[in-house]
Amino acid sequence: MGDKIIEIKHLTRVEGHGGITVFLDGGKVRDVHMDIFEGGRFYEALVRGKPYHTLAPIVSRVCAICSASHAVCAQIAVEDAFGIEISPRTRLLRDLLLQGENIESHALHLFLLVLPDYLGYPSALDMARDHGHAARMGLALKQLGNLIQETVGGRAVHPPNVLVGGFGRMPSPSALENLVEKVRMGMEMIPILVELMAGIPVPRVLEEETVYLALLPPEGYGFVSRRIAASDGSTYSVEEFASICHERVVSHSHAKQSLYSKRPFAVGAQSRVVLAGDRLEGQARVALDRFGGQQGPFGQGNPLFNGLAQAVELVYSLETAARNLQMLLDGAFPTEEKRPEIVPRSGTGIGLIEAPRGILYHQYEFDEEGTIVDADIITPTAQNLSNIERDLRLITERYGSMIGRDGLLLPGMAPLNGKDLPFLLQVIARAYDPCISCSVH
């Protein structure tokens, strides 16, 4: 028997351009490549020589879906370098913006990109003909996430209002009031959302020990922290991140890949639920328990549970947005405030946040005028790539005999007629919600 190749030339229903190639040697899997062929824009080199205040608008263009995360993370790095304290109102508004982004991003992925896989359609638009209800709920949630981002950030994509130290203009109380009503309507969807997701069986195709990494806030569940936790029990400081998430250049991918102690690892909604699910409250906690609890299926190394983790986080983000809005409106903080004075100084600053797809790291070095001298950006998808390749290899080893055969039979799922191994490989890769523009940047 000669060598064989399974080639998925272009992965669809993901952001950006990538494919999958599996090299088979006789019956054995010789190698698996997640081929990332997205063009490089070389942001880390492009921003050199630019003044600090152009940084967020430039790097938000790394990726549209998580542009708010990139903008906020860049500003945190600038503030870290210059020693700037932000006000509680700015902190709350930024968190609200990130919740909006998380709602938009998760709704997009879950309803428009992944659900068609489970329900057997080529796209959400095709799915909408038979499952209009699910498609409309996804669109409504997505729209709500966008409205939050537009209100706080000034635009649903690439938010121009996010500045160093604060906002160009804080959203007015009436704009926030309008959001309260919309978020309340979004929250009415929670029970239906949870039941819908609970009714879709997650195929148990893979259970492989996996290392999960996520940020651990000082308290509660959340997206901003300076501390990183790993599922092996270790915790790390922000300064240690670049070295524990060792990035290397690989020849088949325009995106670098990461290893943690020489091992692949996973970041994203599922990792956050594994590491901080016990901190969830309210309906998010109820949803988590409905899906089997934190100690249940999430930490077993099946990436297909990422969808359910995103559903839990949709609930969390809706509840948190409502709470933030209430705090912003109850008069505890002045509605108008001046941004702190910004005095550049030379040095290094690090921004670290949980973007929808996982840990996002920005590090910049500035000169005394605040001009960028050096930059390092590590994105969630780049961190996940090694783990995705590992999972694709395991899947091929397990289901290799299905190649070219119709009617893939997956545990806990109706036979997927007309679908075989290449389809399953795509389902696995998509479950990670890869954001390929980000991974290359």
Place this chain on the structure above:
Amino acid sequence: MDQLTVGIFGLTGCAGDQLTLLNCEDELLAIAGKVRMKSFKMASTTEVGGEIEVAFVEGSVCQPRDLALLREVRGRAHNLVALGTCACFGGVAAMDQRLDPEILKEKVYGTEGDLFAIQRARPLSTYVDVDFMLPGCPVEKEQLLETISCLLKGSFPEIPTTPVCADCRIRENVCLVIEKEQVCCGALTRGGCKARCPSLDVPCLGCRGPVEDAYYRAEMEFLAARGVTREVVRKEMLLFSTPAGMGERLEKEFD
């Protein structure tokens, strides 16, 4: 009538313009009912070859692979729409045409071998005929919807050609340059965004590309009189549209 056949393609970019289409939540299902989508990889597995009436192409050409796709799409499409500032003018990836892309690549990837082929970031019109340009970073949703509804009727819409300053006057914003001593690209940038940034007290960075017949000399004198140096112009005003000539023209007027 047959349905309009449409393809949505991405070269190198952030997918913000494709996302803006997906962000038309209220209209998306209606649009889907009116067109026949032949390719939209970000949203669908369906891929149909052959001719397309309208191809929307996002992103700039940054590698031979992009160019090959662009040429293929041009060959299939009756109408080619450049979607977003990257496609129209090069966008962020093309911000500084004096930088050697090979050196940029080496700074990011080190010298560990030449991993992949690249080329200097360029807009679509460098290589193929473009029938319609819809600028914006990302495109404005209303203008995208207007374009689609015009295309369904067989025409292209009128997109504003006035500068951002005109939008600012309509919104009665104070001028950030005159009143707040900031560096703003509004006078040289095409409007149509309702002056999003100046309305938030944030200077325009030029994300919609250069306005067609801007008076560069007057703008440079105006800025120079306020102490804005050539270095500041180069660093702060040339983030999106240098290949469209804005950079060269600005620099020239400073001599």
